[in-house]
Amino acid sequence: MTSHFQSLLSRQFCINTLDKHRKRNSVNMRVGTIVAVAGGAVGAVALAPVALGAVGFTSAGIAAGSYAASMMSAAAVANGGGVVAGSMVALLQSAGAAGLSGAATAAVGSVGAAAGAGLKLLAGVIRK
Known part of the structure; x- marks a missing residue:
């Protein structure tokens, strides 16, 4: 009888331990998702002016010989x-x-x- 009781206690201990790990992993996943979404949003807004300048849309106008100049030329011809x-x-x-409007x-x-949420989801799929 004692052996059966110990077996039940051991099984219950394992179940409780697994539940604690699942809850902790669930919280970690939520926090990770929030960080990925916020990071993606902030990163995109911060890098948008850099990307526009890199392709030739500058504060002084369209840069000569840039990708933006070829876009403007094609639009004008069309x-x-x-x-x-x-x-x-x-x-x-x-x-x-x-700069960007509101x-x-x-x-x-x-x-x-x-994009941040998608990358977080992809990372979770790859990790498994």
């Missing part, structure tokens, strides 16, 4: 010699010259957050 207001080239040039910051942050 539209009979001018860049249409509200086109992608116009929006990117505006962001490069004046709506653009929210959009870039949302995309960055989604």
Whole structure:
């Protein structure tokens, strides 16, 4: 009888230990997800001006010989010699010259957050 009782206690101890580990892992996963989402959002917003400048959308205008210049040239040819207001080239040039608007910051942050969450999910799949 004592052996059976010890077996039950041992089994219950194992179950309790596993539950504690599961709860701790669940909290760690939530914290990791929050960090990944926040990091993705902040990183995207912080790096957007750098990326715009790197492709040629600068505060002084479109840099000669850059990718932005080729985009502007293609847009102008497609539209009979001018860049249409509200086109992608116009929006990117505006962001490069004046910075991101509130709506653009929210959009870039949302995309960055989604990317952070996706990378966290991918890392969890790879780790298993």
